[in-house]
Each structure stands twice: as structure tokens, then as C-alpha cells.
Amino acid sequence: xxxxxxxxxxxxxxxxxxxxxxxxxxxxxxxxxxxxxxxxxxxxxxxxxxxxxxxxxxxxxxxxxxxxxxxxxxxxxxxxxxxxxxxxxxxxxxxxxxxxxxxxxxxxxxxxxxxxxxxxxxxxxxxxxxxxxxxxxxxxxxxxxxxxxxxxxxxxxxxxxxxxxxxxxxxxxxxxxxxxxxxxxxxxxxxxxxxxxxxxxxxxxxxxxxxxxxxxxxxxxxxxxxxxxxxxxxxxxxxxxxxxxxxxxxxxxxxxxxxxxxxxxxxxxxxxxxxxxxxxxxxxxxxxxxxxxxxxxxxxxxxxxxxxxxxxxxxxxxxxxxxxxxxxxxxxxxxxxxxxxxxxxxxxxxxxxxxxxxxxxxxxxxxxxxxxxxxxxxxxxxxxxxxxxxxxxxxxxxxxxxxxxxxxxxxxxxxxxxxxxxxxxxxxxxxxxxxxxxxxxxxxxxxxxxxxxxxxxxxxxxxxxxxxxxxxxxxxxxxx
Ligand code: HEC
Ligand code: HEC
Ligand code: HEC
Ligand code: HEC
Ligand code: HEC
Ligand code: HEC
Ligand code: HEC
Ligand code: HEC
Ligand code: HEC
Ligand code: HEC
Numbered sequence: 001x002x003x004x005x006x007x008x009x010x011x012x013x014x015x016x017x018x019x020x021x022x023x024x025x026x027x028x029x030x031x032x033x034x035x036x037x038x039x040x041x042x043x044x045x046x047x048x049x050x051x052x053x054x055x056x057x058x059x060x061x062x063x064x065x066x067x068x069x070x071x072x073x074x075x076x077x078x079x080x081x082x083x084x085x086x087x088x089x090x091x092x093x094x095x096x097x098x099x100x101x102x103x104x105x106x107x108x109x110x111x112x113x114x115x116x117x118x119x120x121x122x123x124x125x126x127x128x129x130x131x132x133x134x135x136x137x138x139x140x141x142x143x144x145x146x147x148x149x150x151x152x153x154x155x156x157x158x159x160x161x162x163x164x165x166x167x168x169x170x171x172x173x174x175x176x177x178x179x180x181x182x183x184x185x186x187x188x189x190x191x192x193x194x195x196x197x198x199x200x201x202x203x204x205x206x207x208x209x210x211x212x213x214x215x216x217x218x219x220x221x222x223x224x225x226x227x228x229x230x231x232x233x234x235x236x237x238x239x240x241x242x243x244x245x246x247x248x249x250x251x252x253x254x255x256x257x258x259x260x261x262x263x264x265x266x267x268x269x270x271x272x273x274x275x276x277x278x279x280x281x282x283x284x285x286x287x288x289x290x291x292x293x294x295x296x297x298x299x300x301x302x303x304x305x306x307x308x309x310x311x312x313x314x315x316x317x318x319x320x321x322x323x324x325x326x327x328x329x330x331x332x333x334x335x336x337x338x339x340x341x342x343x344x345x346x347x348x349x350x351x352x353x354x355x356x357x358x359x360x361x362x363x364x365x366x367x368x369x370x371x372x373x374x375x376x377x378x379x380x381x382x383x384x385x386x387x388x389x390x391x392x393x394x395x396x397x398x399x400x401x402x403x404x405x406x407x408x409x410x411x412x413x414x415x416x417x418x419x420x421x422x423x424x425x426x427x428x429x430x431x432x433x434x435x436x437x438x439x440x441x442x443x444x445x446x447x448x449x450x451x452x453x454x455x456x457x458x459x460x461x462x463x464x465x466x467x468x469x470x471x472x473x474x475x476x477x478x479x480x
Contacts, residue, residue: 050120054127057119059477066479067093067119076115087112096479097467103453106147107138116450128445132158135444152388159442161426167386170419175381177255178354181411181418188224189264198224199264208263225264229401229408232260235393249394254383257282257354267350269340271297278340286345286357286374290337297336301329331368338368345374355379385419389447 053061060066069089073080094113116134117127138145139156157163188198202221213219216226233252267280344351345362356377365372404420427434429442
């Protein structure tokens, strides 16, 4: 005996009848709904939208054509792109309001803007936090996506010790400013076996002393100075016109002699005489310092030798003064200058303590009666190290400096690189931390920019990111 009657398909039971009725009703509702939208709605397109656009674009939400070209796909990877028109048409629409400059010359394929910047995901959805796929579609195999041979790592699959290369910008330290972290972080810069005195608060000139005193717990004048990282490294307050896209608090301010060194390394030269203490202004080049010292020692000689005044030197122009001096006095002055220059450029104090010099080797360059043929070597301390990624100190402010720069307190020479490498970051940035707990975000866009790749120094607001023409108020509101 069969479980179902053989003619069951011919019998229309109640369930079947209702299915058909509901189906028909749904169809009618749909047709009426669409028709009503077209007939009555003021925002007819809106009913075909996939959802609200991001807050930055809400002003144009109902003007679909601000971003869409009718009957053209908007994403490079959409199946419609195979059949329907040019995806770049919509990209040009985006570019009437902001130009999204290419990442690198010679890259391919040329992706439409919408293939990375996804819309209709709600007011608060981010347009710029992308999935790794948006980047690895090329970076998994860069050789296939570049017109020539790429200069950068060919396979980057994700941020991990296996999937991402070491940081190339920290291979060596291009800086030419002498410095010894280990020494300066010792209390009182305690000299080693060579002997020497402790640097105490009392030795710092009065106006500058308070700043150092405030930083430490022992405050009396005989207390050794104890420097902190923050004595020299402060977070920047925003865009200083330095290279790299900087936001407030992302990087450390550059070292400045006046703020960070002067208190303990004054540029003063002592010579015999009533006003023998000569203070050299910082950042002058050696030839200008030569003239300055020459004038100083001449003035000193003039004041020390009343006889000179009989020769009416006071009426001679400053540059001509030399002619009026007899040779012996001239020799004394030149010798004075030469001695001072040797102190500045040859001894291990004053300029040469911190600087290198370009030009002739210093011993030959310094000669009595001649301007030295020397230039201070540019210090070139990098204001931004990682040229191809961004970093932000403020996001990591809860960590101690040593967690990333642990080598600093041991470093005795300025040539040491103190910037952490990839292995430091992967302890936290990854699916799990080194402790096995959930890790910090590690999407490519967390650390990298896309636009301006060839011109990384340009950030938001760079001239080349501007739309081609400006709109008037009405034209802009209507996205025309
Ligand atoms: C600010 C620009 C912008 C505006 C305004 C806008 N869209 Fe979009 N739309 C996009 C982007 C970008 C995508 C691709 C989103 C994605 O792939 O996740 C998209 C995708 C779509 C899609 C899916 C089609 C596809 O190719 O994937 C539809 C349908 C759509 N939009 C309809 C509308 C309608 C209707 C309106 C007007 C009411 C509108 N959009 C207004 C930017 C916009
Ligand atoms: C009618 C003008 C207009 C059009 C068209 C337009 N945008 Fe925008 N867009 C803006 C304005 C205004 C902002 C906010 C100001 C800013 O940050 O530059 C913005 C911001 C953005 C941002 C930054 C969002 C953020 O969170 O920082 C992205 C990305 C963006 N638009 C992508 C697109 C894409 C992709 C298209 C084309 C599908 C497009 N825009 C079309 C006007 C427009
Ligand atoms: C491969 C993915 C990708 C494509 C394609 C792309 N962008 Fe972007 N875009 C990004 C990323 C990532 C950011 C955020 C980081 C940055 O500023 O570079 C961004 C940021 C932006 C911003 C935010 C403002 C700013 O200066 O940070 C605008 C506007 C923008 N893109 C517009 C465009 C336009 C217009 C196009 C098409 C011509 C486009 N983008 C194509 C990935 C992409
Ligand atoms: C269409 C292919 C393509 C896409 C998509 C792409 N890149 Fe690139 N990327 C390149 C090419 C090509 C280079 C240059 C290679 C060279 O010159 O060696 C490059 C170089 C880079 C570099 C190293 C040089 C620099 O600009 O600092 C970084 C970092 C980078 N891309 C990050 C990203 C990120 C992040 C994304 C996703 C938002 C992304 N790329 C998406 C093709 C692409
Ligand atoms: C007396 C001033 C001073 C103090 C205190 C000081 N620094 Fe520096 N720091 C410098 C100077 C000058 C440079 C640049 C010359 C160089 O490369 O060594 C520098 C460079 C750096 C750099 C750049 C990277 C590099 O390889 O050159 C890092 C990182 C750094 N310091 C970290 C620290 C940390 C962490 C501390 C605290 C433990 C600290 N510094 C304390 C003066 C100081
Ligand atoms: C709190 C006082 C103090 C500050 C601030 C300070 N120094 Fe020094 N520095 C010293 C003392 C003390 C010595 C050891 C005696 C000497 O050589 O002058 C020294 C030594 C040096 C040396 C020689 C290092 C060596 O290995 O022999 C250099 C180079 C130097 N300082 C550079 C700097 C620079 C650059 C700055 C500013 C970024 C700076 N110092 C800030 C106190 C200071
Ligand atoms: C205690 C260390 C120290 C001493 C001593 C010192 N400087 Fe400097 N000098 C610096 C630092 C730090 C900078 C870089 C930041 C700045 O401009 O303040 C610098 C920058 C300079 C620059 C600009 C270089 C550039 O790349 O822009 C010149 C020129 C210069 N110094 C000349 C001198 C001369 C000449 C002397 C001697 C009279 C001297 N300095 C003594 C620390 C020192
Ligand atoms: C999470 C790791 C991390 C911590 C914590 C950290 N730094 Fe850095 N620091 C970096 C990285 C990465 C760079 C390279 C950034 C760049 O220039 O591209 C850097 C760069 C620097 C530089 C060179 C100038 C600059 O901004 O590029 C100095 C100086 C510096 N750090 C000092 C400090 C001091 C002082 C502290 C503690 C208050 C500290 N850092 C905490 C990772 C860290
Ligand atoms: C102790 C864990 C830890 C280490 C180590 C660490 N980070 Fe982070 N980082 C975080 C956390 C937590 C955040 C904030 C959450 C977020 O933005 O995802 C963050 C944020 C960031 C951001 C986003 C900053 C912003 O808001 O724009 C960047 C970029 C970054 N880290 C880079 C690095 C780099 C590069 C290194 C290695 C030199 C590093 N981090 C090391 C935990 C860490
Ligand atoms: C936690 C931060 C972080 C994340 C996440 C991250 N990177 Fe990087 N990336 C860096 C740093 C830092 C460098 C070194 C930049 C430099 O040396 O100037 C770098 C370098 C690169 C380079 C240049 C390689 C070379 O040859 O020097 C490429 C390409 C790159 N990253 C792509 C990516 C891609 C694609 C992703 C996502 C899969 C990604 N990165 C994720 C921090 C990060």
C-alpha cells in the first residue's frame, strides 16, 4: 500500500491553495510598492539604495548620480563589470570632489574608487578602514602588478613574522649628531674610570636650572642631575612642516640645542682679560664665527690698549680696523682667534663634541689669520624614521619607552639604531598577542597609507589631492 495516493498531484488541498494566494498577493504588493515609489515618492531612487551612505556623504545621499553613473557598475570586481560599461566612470564622479591619487606609478590594474571605499553601510561605517584583501590582491604577488620590476617586497600576505618583511628604513642611522644615551641617563652623568666631576643641579645656570630640578626627586643644588627620556624627547603638537604625514602626538619633536643641550653645554670661550668670556651663538658657520671672534678680540685689545685710540681707530669702519693695527697686535689677535678655533673644532668640548665637519681636515683648516675652510656637517637626525608606514606614539602612551626602545639606555654612540623592528610589533598586532590573548588590530590600513605612495610626504590636504575645479554653494549641494 503506497503512502501517498497516486493522483495526489491532481488534488488541490487547502495548503496549496493558500500558498498560491499568498504568492499572488506578495507579487501585487511588490508591484504596487515599486509603482507607488515611482509615482509618488520625491526620493524615488532612494528606495533602490542599499542603505545609508557614510556620514561624510549624507548631504548627497539622495543624489545617487553624485557617485553613480546610471547603468554602469561602480566596483572593479563586480560581475556586472564584465557586461556593463566602464567602472572608471564612477571614479571620475568621486574625483569631482576629491582626487584619489594613484598609489604608485606603474601599478595595475587600475581599481575604481568604490572597489576599496565601500558605501551604504551606515552613517558611522568607516570608508577608510579596509580589509587586507584590498591590499593583498596586489601585494601577495607584486611582480604581477607593476609595470617594471618592483623595488619593494614581492609578497606581503599579512602582518606577522612570516607574512610581512622587516622594516627597511631602520637598517642604519643617517644622523650626524654625536650623542651618548648611556652616559646622559646616568645620575650626574657619572664619569667612568677616567675620573671627573658629577654634573649637579648647581652647575646648571640659574634660569635653566628649575626645569631640570622639577624633573627629579632630589632637588638640592648638590644633587646629581638625573635626566629622563622626556628631558629631551617631547611629543610634537601637530604639523610642523616636517616630512611624513604627522598628526598631533604621533612623533617626537626634533632635538634642539637650545632646549635640550644648552643648559650643560654652553658655548662659551674663556680668554684672559676683563670681558674674556665670549659666548658663541649656536648654528653659525665657522667662517662667521671667525669674524665674530676677530671683532671680539680686537675690541678687547682696543679697550686694553688706550694708546690705540690716538690713532683714531674709532673713526675707521669696523672692517677696516685691521689696517690701523700694528702687526704685533694683529698677531696677538690672530693667535687668540686661532686658539679659540682650536678649542671649538679640535677639542672634545664645544662644537666638535657634538658635530662633524665637512671641508678640510680640522687641523689644516684652522690657521692663524685665515677664515677656516670648514662647514658643520648637516645633523640629518631623521624627524620621521619609517618612510613607508605611519606610527603614533600617543596610541602607545600607556607603555614605557623602554618597552620599544630598550636599547636606548645602553647605547653609547649615535650610530646605534634605537627604533624597534617588526618582532616588537607582532607581540601585540596580530590575531593573538604573545601571551595568547586577542591581539591589537593588524589590518594593513592600521599602519599604511594608500594614496601618495610615491609621495609619502604628502598627507591630507596636499595640493595634488584637490579636485580639479571648485564648486559654488548651490553646485556643491547638488553635486554638479
Ligand atoms: C557617496 C557616494 C554614493 C551615493 C550618493 C550613492 N551611492 Fe550607491 N554605491 C556607492 C558605492 C561606493 C557603492 C559600492 C559599495 C560596495 O561595493 O560595497 C555603491 C553601491 C550601490 C549599489 C550596489 C551596486 C553595485 O554595483 O554593487 C546600489 C544598488 C546603489 N549603490 C544604489 C544607490 C542609490 C539608489 C543611491 C541614491 C539613493 C546611491 N546608491 C547613492 C556610492 C554611492
Ligand atoms: C559631491 C561631493 C563628493 C562626492 C561626489 C564624493 N565625495 Fe567623498 N567626501 C566628500 C566630502 C565633503 C567629504 C568629507 C570631507 C573630507 O574629509 O574630505 C568626503 C570624504 C570622503 C572620504 C573620507 C572619509 C573618512 O572617513 O575620512 C572618502 C574615503 C571618500 N570621501 C570617498 C569617496 C568616494 C570613493 C566617492 C565616489 C564613490 C566619493 N567620495 C564621492 C564629498 C564627496
Ligand atoms: C586599493 C584601495 C583604494 C583605492 C582603489 C582608492 N582608495 Fe582612497 N583610500 C584608501 C585608503 C587605505 C585610505 C586611507 C589611508 C590614506 O589616506 O591613504 C584612503 C583614503 C581616501 C580618502 C580620505 C581622505 C584622506 O586624504 O585620507 C579619500 C578622499 C579617498 N581615499 C578617495 C579616493 C578616490 C577618489 C579614489 C578613486 C580615484 C580612491 N580613493 C581609490 C584606499 C583606496
Ligand atoms: C593595484 C595594485 C596595488 C594595490 C591594490 C595596493 N598596492 Fe601597494 N604597491 C603597489 C605597487 C605597484 C607598489 C610599488 C612597488 C615598487 O615600486 O616596488 C606598492 C608599494 C607599496 C608599499 C611600499 C612603498 C610605499 O608606498 O610606501 C606599501 C607600504 C604599500 N604598497 C601598501 C599598500 C596598502 C596598505 C594597500 C591597501 C590599502 C596597497 N598597498 C594596495 C601596488 C598595489
Ligand atoms: C640629553 C638628551 C637625551 C635624553 C635624556 C634621551 N635622548 Fe634619545 N636622543 C637624543 C639625541 C640627541 C638623539 C639623536 C642622536 C642619536 O641618534 O643618538 C636621540 C635619538 C633617540 C632616538 C632615535 C633613534 C635613533 O636610533 O637614534 C630614540 C628612539 C631615542 N633617542 C630614545 C630615547 C629614550 C627611550 C630615552 C630615555 C631612556 C632617551 N632617548 C633619552 C637625546 C636624548
Ligand atoms: C644635564 C646636563 C646635560 C645635558 C642636558 C646634555 N649633556 Fe651632554 N654631557 C653632559 C656631561 C656632564 C657630559 C660629560 C662631560 C663632557 O664631555 O662635557 C656630556 C657629554 C656629552 C658628549 C660626549 C659623550 C662622550 O661619550 O664622551 C656629547 C656628544 C654630548 N654630551 C652631547 C649632548 C647633546 C647633543 C645634548 C642635547 C641633546 C646634551 N649632550 C645634553 C651633560 C649634559
Ligand atoms: C651639546 C651639543 C652641541 C654643541 C656643543 C654644538 N651644537 Fe650645533 N647642533 C646641536 C644640535 C642638537 C643641533 C640640531 C638641532 C638644532 O638645530 O638645534 C645642532 C645644529 C647645528 C647646526 C645646523 C645643522 C643642520 O643640519 O641644520 C649648525 C650649523 C651648528 N649646530 C653649528 C654649531 C657650531 C658652529 C657649534 C660650536 C660653536 C655647535 N654647533 C655646537 C648640538 C650642538
Ligand atoms: C610601541 C612602541 C613604542 C613606544 C612605547 C615608544 N616608541 Fe618611540 N618610536 C617607536 C617607533 C616605531 C618609532 C619610529 C617612528 C617613525 O619615526 O617613523 C619611534 C621613534 C622615536 C623617536 C625618534 C623620533 C620620532 O618620533 O620618529 C624618539 C626620539 C622616540 N621614539 C622616543 C620615545 C620615547 C621618549 C618614548 C616614551 C615616552 C617612546 N619613544 C615610546 C616606537 C615606540
Ligand atoms: C604592547 C602591545 C603593542 C605593541 C608592542 C605595539 N602596539 Fe601598536 N597598538 C597597540 C594598541 C593596543 C593600539 C591601539 C588600538 C588600535 O588602534 O588598534 C595600537 C595602535 C597602533 C597604531 C594605530 C595608531 C593610530 O591610532 O593611528 C599603529 C600605527 C601601531 N599601533 C603601530 C605599531 C608598531 C609599528 C609597533 C611596533 C614598533 C607597535 N604598534 C607595537 C598595541 C601595541
Ligand atoms: C603594525 C603595523 C603594520 C601592519 C599591520 C602592516 N605593516 Fe607593512 N610595514 C610596517 C612598517 C613599520 C614597515 C616598514 C616601513 C619602512 O621601513 O619605512 C612596513 C613595510 C611594508 C612594505 C614595504 C616593504 C619593503 O620592501 O620595504 C609593504 C609593501 C607593506 N608594509 C605592506 C603591508 C601590507 C600589504 C600589510 C597588510 C597585509 C601590512 N603591510 C601591514 C608596518 C605594518
